[in-house]
Amino acid sequence: MLIAVNKPMNMLSQFTSEGGWPALDQLGLPKGVYAAGRLDRDSEGLLLLTDDGSLQARISSPKYKSPKVYYALVEGIPDEEALARLRAGVPLKDGKTAPCEAETAETPDWIWDRDPPVRVRKSITDTWLRLTLTEGRNRQVRRMCAAVGFPVIRLVRFSIGPHDITGLAPGEWRDVTTQT
CATH class of the missing domain: 3.30.70.580 (Pseudouridine synthase I, catalytic domain, N-terminal subdomain)
Structure with missing residues (x-):
């Protein structure tokens, strides 16, 4: 099952x-x-x-490198350099991450309101990223995004392989x- x-x-x-x-x-x-x-x-x-x-x-x-797609709402607006660093793999304390797919994304049309709501700050713009990883280290997406200067404020895993x-x-x- x-x-x-x-x-x-x-x-x-x-x-x-x-x-x-x-x-x-x-x-x-x-x-x-x-x-x-x-x-x-x-x-x-x-x-x-x-x-x-x-x-x-x-x-x-x-x-088995099963692809996992995540949507991460980050503080700020990642530039192409930050996205390129994510794509190439980011050095973390437990070693460099594997290359991944990373791009900015529109707010997903399937996303639900979160309880509790995400803290909104007028002075900081938030951006959705769509990341596809083939590894799954502890808090990996959060650590990768923080390492390139864009802390995650909401993280949603959309898919694993075909599911x-x-x-x-x-x-x-x-x-x-x-x-x-």
């Missing part, structure tokens, strides 16, 4: 609540499924869950077993 979940902001990518934060057990998911990879508590969007250990490994292992969150509101899920 393979389940696509649109993980809401401030929910843990596990089935046990911790530190007062809600967990996946509140979403009415089928028994016996586990996250293939994870999303940080403060990130939103697609999380895949499965009851198949080998499928879980294929989805989450960097050796995406189209039509799923935050907290909703669907069985995508037949789509693999």
Whole structure:
């Protein structure tokens, strides 16, 4: 079984609540499924869950280079130099990231209002970036964007491989077993 979940902001990518934060057990998911990879508590969007250990490994292992598309709302307006640095790979404390696709994007037409809302500051323009990565280090998108001078204020994973969150509101899920 393979389940696509649109993980809401401030929910843990596990089935046990911790530190007062809600967990996946509140979403009415089928028994016996586990996250293939994870999303940080403060990130939103697609999380895949499965009851198949080998499928879980294929989805989450960097050796399979499954593309993951993220939309990051950043402070400021990244110039071509910053985008080129993201595309080439960014040196981080745990090593240089793999090359990725990076471009500015319009506000996605599928994006939902966030709860809590993003803090808006009149003096700083926000820009959406669309990034496609093939690795998944801890807080990688946030660290990459910060390294080129554009801190992330909202992060949404749109897709992993052929699976995406189209039509799923935050907290909703669907069985995508037949789509693999």
